[in-house]
Amino acid sequence: MRTRRSFGDISFTTLNYAFFALFTFLCVFPFYYLFINTISSNDLSARGLITWYPREIHFENYMQILKLKGLSQAAFVSVARTVIGTAATVLCSAFLGFLFTKKKMWARSFWYRFLVITMYFNAGIIPWYVVMMKLHMTNNFLAYILPMIVSPFYIILVKTFVESIPEVLQESAEMDGAGTMTIFWKIILPLIKPIAATIAIFAAVTQWNSFIDTVFLMTDQTYYTLQFVLYKYLNESNSLAAIIRSGGGTANIDLSKMQTATSVRTTVSMIVVIPIMLVYPFFQRYFVKGIMIGAVKG
Numbered sequence: 001m002r003t004r005r006s007f008g009d010i011s012f013t014t015l016n017y018a019f020f021a022l023f024t025f026l027c028v029f030p031f032y033y034l035f036i037n038t039i040s041s042n043d044l045s046a047r048g049l050i051t052w053y054p055r056e057i058h059f060e061n062y063m064q065i066l067k068l069k070g071l072s073q074a075a076f077v078s079v080a081r082t083v084i085g086t087a088a089t090v091l092c093s094a095f096l097g098f099l100f101t102k103k104k105m106w107a108r109s110f111w112y113r114f115l116v117i118t119m120y121f122n123a124g125i126i127p128w129y130v131v132m133m134k135l136h137m138t139n140n141f142l143a144y145i146l147p148m149i150v151s152p153f154y155i156i157l158v159k160t161f162v163e164s165i166p167e168v169l170q171e172s173a174e175m176d177g178a179g180t181m182t183i184f185w186k187i188i189l190p191l192i193k194p195i196a197a198t199i200a201i202f203a204a205v206t207q208w209n210s211f212i213d214t215v216f217l218m219t220d221q222t223y224y225t226l227q228f229v230l231y232k233y234l235n236e237s238n239s240l241a242a243i244i245r246s247g248g249g250t251a252n253i254d255l256s257k258m259q260t261a262t263s264v265r266t267t268v269s270m271i272v273v274i275p276i277m278l279v280y281p282f283f284q285r286y287f288v289k290g291i292m293i294g295a296v297k298g
Helices: 007-038 043-048 060-065 070-099 108-117 126-134 150-163 167-175 179-192 192-209 212-217 226-235 235-245 261-295
Strands: none
Touching: 007 261, 043 226, 060 261, 070 192, 070 226, 108 150, 108 192, 126 212, 150 192, 167 179, 179 192, 192 261, 212 226, 226 261
């Protein structure tokens, strides 16, 4: 039987769809705006004439930016720190979160409270830099990995998620002679895929976007990340555009493809954003389930 909907229900549904459609548009439009400016005439883009749709489409901007010196090495460093750092963070957070659910863990209450306290107190940049320097983390790739391995927020998410798993699974494994590591690898880890994927998204985005640690700790260009290199290019967009233009000669200049500060800024921004946007859809199906179960007990 079809139920007759009241005017109030129809109005609420219409407003609801309208609100979320507007919200979606506000979220998507900045990325769309950047993209159409990167593939449109650079002359029109610099004058602010590209707003809703691309004009005089070309892909010269991406070809020119990708030719910049040091970009491939920086991209390799960023990909390496994102992949290795994310994997290390997920594994360590999962294992520590699992350990905090074990009643036989030595001084469990003390260590858990100690972990939570670190979420509210921060020593600041200078003590952090001094510690990193004393640990010989300057011009060291491990500086990108080790400080982010242990995150209290991720560990709490995993702990709460593991507590929602029936304890009889672990008890039956222990009766069969399984140890802590066996239970973690063969029982717990496969069951916590949703929360692990959620943590992977958070960690990957953090690793990919981070460049402050490069600013403070890295003086060797070998360890420069893509974000740091593009950040430098972004600040030097005017001079960089002039260098690119001079590199192509001055004869028969096509104004639609001539590099400008605006074209450099928009293209650099898109190069930074596109990779992480391509990764997100693969983890999306785990995201909502993981964050809800990991954040609410019961």
